[in-house]
Amino acid sequence: MTDTSATRLAEVKAHICGAETAAGRPTGSVVLIAVSKTYHADAIRPVIHAGQRVFGENRVQEAMAKWPALKEEYPDLQLHLIGPLQSNKAREAVQTFDVIHTVDRLKIAKALKTEMEKQGRDLPCYIQVNTGEELQKAGIPPREADAFIKLCRDEIGLTLAGLMCIPPVEEAPGPHFALLQKIADRNGLTGLSMGMSSDYEVAIGFGATHVRVGSAIFGARD
Numbered sequence: 001m002t003d004t005s006a007t008r009l010a011e012v013k014a015h016i017c018g019a020e021t022a023a024g025r026p027t028g029s030v031v032l033i034a035v036s037k038t039y040h041a042d043a044i045r046p047v048i049h050a051g052q053r054v055f056g057e058n059r060v061q062e063a064m065a066k067w068p069a070l071k072e073e074y075p076d077l078q079l080h081l082i083g084p085l086q087s088n089k090a091r092e093a094v095q096t097f098d099v100i101h102t103v104d105r106l107k108i109a110k111a112l113k114t115e116m117e118k119q120g121r122d123l124p125c126y127i128q129v130n131t132g133e134e135l136q137k138a139g140i141p142p143r144e145a146d147a148f149i150k151l152c153r154d155e156i157g158l159t160l161a162g163l164m165c166i167p168p169v170e171e172a173p174g175p176h177f178a179l180l181q182k183i184a185d186r187n188g189l190t191g192l193s194m195g196m197s198s199d200y201e202v203a204i205g206f207g208a209t210h211v212r213v214g215s216a217i218f219g220a221r222d
């Protein structure tokens with residue numbers, strides 16, 4: 001187990017490097033977020049020891065249980081929230097995470113801003129876009145994205161790092177990545193959080209700056 005996650009991490013990093021080169025992008029231009037959800041600290045440690053410092057979690061409660069101790073041990077760890085956020089968890093989210101990928105409605109944007117001011121923290125935020133317009137999926141619909149980006153940036157005053165999407169599982173991801181890139185471009189946003197274990201190399205071809213990879217590193221989840 002210990003060896004496998006470190007070995008898999010090395011493989012994923014090699015694939016990222018290959019995809020960067022294939023896309024004519026500089027080596028090291030893509031940030032790997034190792035998604036450790038459902039895995040305990042004991043399973044995360046070998047990946048930290050192998051040099052990984054950027055991690056993603058999708059639940060505030062779970063992250064609060066695992067990460068404060070790890071962060072004390074490794075002060076250079078960076079934790080990204082990649083799952084849906086409830087406004088009543090904004091305080092804990094701002095305390096626990098360093099980057100938020102899932103801003104998708106006004107109430108959340110406002111709650112995050114209020115908490116960041118209270119805590120004196122300014123977390124880079126991504127707006128989640130529901131590129132497939134799936135009913136069960138979080139994210140702002142593409143046609144509302146421009147207005148929501150402006151609102152978050154100019155009126156609420158969030159520090160926007162970019163956009164995030166999760167393409168529908170049953171569709172080819174390319175067109176969804178292309179759409180996210182187009183919306184980011186016309187809004188002057190540079191960060192693109194897209195690509196998971198099954199499609200991160202494709203996402204890099206479409207300009208992903210951050211890929212969120214879980215099972216390809218930690219193994220299949222239950």
Ligand SMILES: *Cc1c(COP(=O)(O)O)cnc(C)c1O
Nearest residue numbers: 035058082196197212213214215
């Ligand atoms: C779980 C999760 C991932 C990682 O998924 P894998 O398929 O295990 O790589 C990426 N992004 C989000 C939003 C997730 O919830």
